[in-house]
Amino acid sequence: MKKKVLVIGGGIAGIEASAFLSNMGFDVTLVEKEEKVGGHLNNWEKLFPTMRYGSEVLDFLKQGLNGKVKVLTSSELEKIERIEDQRFDISISSGLNETADAILVTTGYELFDARKKEEYGYGIYENVITSADLEGYFNSNREVRTSGGKIPERIGFVHCVGSRDEKVGNVYCSKVCCVTAVKQSIEIKQKYPDCEVFCFYMDLRMYGMHFEHLFKEAQEKYGVQFIRGRLSEAFENQDKSVLIKVEDTLLNRPLKMSVDLLVLMVGFVPAQGTLKIGRMLGLENGINGFFKTRDQHTLTNVSNVQGVFFAGCCTSPKTITNTITDARAAASTIAAYLLNCEIDKRTVNTRK
Amino acid sequence: MKFGFEILKDRQIDFDKLDRSFSFYLRESEPSFRLCIFCGTCASGCSAAKFDNFSLKNVFLLINRGFTEQATDEIKKCWLCGKCVLSCPRGVNTRQLILKIMQKTDNK
């Protein structure tokens, strides 16, 4: 009889892992709580670092599902129980019951709620938006305008909102926001060439292949300016433009300027689903709510519960490229486990 | 009336009130200026900086923020030895920029 795998979460990690597992010969059920699969990639128009369309990637991935995977949308997990032979019995909100030999958790991330940074005034000042809001303008083909309806003449991007911040309890770096800021700056300059764009950063993390190239292009071709200094506060001027206070760390002096629109680069936090499934399965917490993998180098898809595996951003922030790779790695790991392969029997011998 | 104290000058840079026209001119006429990330590689290898209070990175930064006069004063200390052009990791044409900034001083 074919071994069965349950995949929790229909984002790109879930889709790709399901596709590979079903092609390898396993029975796969994919459970997604929203109405459609694709997760956050549904809301992003162009991807860094090459500015290609996100929908191209999503369509490519979805081809792998082609009728072989049982996809249950608008469904959530209600109960997971251990039964004989290391298997699981799962109850789903639609009333279905499933059994599985292995579970893959791909519940992913959510974006940080920028309202928690009260001093930036998100939700209070009219012209403060997040990077997701800005991407929403691009994705739905709307013109970017200030609250008063005019084309912005100066836009400020604030890096590290909700990441690397003790005050909100997230000490990690969310990895993707710096390069997203560069990407969105370029997109703004492409649409509105007369708009001045400033990015306020602590460090610029351009680690990936082609990222430095994008950064250079932003500076040289599009004239985006980068100021090293973290935003301390934002206020609203009388004309509803946003007055920001930043330390110009290179000049050692405080700096203030007015911008028409302030974009907050919000970081990743573990999704509500991640926290819920973690509790249901007894999964160990890593840093700030993301799952802890069995080993940082050798077993990054394996959890502390036998038969439960991870892929994607539920363990740490990742780029789309890394997530897809991670999903394929998880599929291999699960296959090795289910087929009782030799490779699954390796152990880590800690040095004394 | 003498109070024994004065109103202090605000040292916060008011970006909205800066005159950045020289910076705009340099960015247009020598586009490699836009690539500067103020890493300081030029200043650390600079021959003049070993003996004089001169930092090329500082000059570029001051121009970028609109403090043109401070920059044009400081640039006079450059020896035009060419070391900075060799070391810049981003390919900024520092020699051309230095000559242009010196020209601005001469034109005053």
Added chain:
Amino acid sequence: MKEEGKKRIWSEYQKEVPDDHYYYVRSCIRQTFFPGSEQAFLRILREELNRDVYENPYHTTCTGIAYHADIVPFDTTMTVVARQFALMTESGYRNYVPSCITSFGIYTEILETWKHFPEVEARIREKLWKATKREFKIPENLSHSSDVIYHFRNEIAEKAKYRLVNCKTGEPLKVVDHIGCHYAKMFPEKGIGGAEFPQVLSGMIEAWGGEVIDYPERRHCCGFGFRQYIVQANRGYSLSCSRKKFESMEPYEPDLIITNCPGCPMFLDRWQYVISEMEGKTYGKNGFGIPVFTYEEIAGLVLGYDPWELGLQVHQVSCEPVLDKIGIPYKLTEKFTGKNKEFLGVPKMPQYLKFCC
């Protein structure tokens, strides 16, 4: 500005203010600068609202000024505060209400220190016993007197004879609220509304009919401090801070400023005179400044108390324009007459700032 955003933050930072039986401690300096304020507070609570407020004649300063100016070490301050708590315990009260914001900051800081480091509390108890043979209980509740007025703002609004509304045009008055730094900047959960958008004064203003102005330097310190102000040559720091605030609020044309700290109204009021002498500039209309009030003075005014009994004649920036706007009657001839109806003399006139007398 989206109100729902602010309301969401306010709902996260609410605190419990007791309803009755307050142990009141006065400020060291307030009665010199704003003579009517503390008296108005007591009158409102005792006569208008029939609450029990007790003052112990043996209470002292909390040594806040000395502590913040590095003259007194923290241990001394803690022992003096312990004695204050001991007096409160002996008087049979559990709700501590200081009049000064710096005191509130000191008490909060000390209570938090003792909560996290109980060995420090034990040490101070011992010191107090050795010095005075007194013992104390930790107060059940620590609220600033502006928290108490905030708590009763709706009752005061019901009894109010006047509202913060321009009686001729019907428009609400534009009010700037300035919160003392030590109220919520140190411990945001201990202040109503938190540190970024404090509600304690804006709640009062809105309950009494006014409109709150938000301007860019709203959260900036007024410059009153201790170490940067005590030596005369350093007062430029304080002056420049207040001036930054005035320059920022001027385009919004506020009618008045309300504060809840002893030092802030003193500085915001007096520095307007100094700036007018140094630069010839005034921030109000027609050569007047922007009048500065304490919240007790405003509460007293809306309840219909006599302006001169509230001590408004001591303000350097004339309050008369605001009294006219609200429609409160006053006799200019009685401004500088004492309680025994003797004429006390008129102060020397400033060069640029208009003053009513």
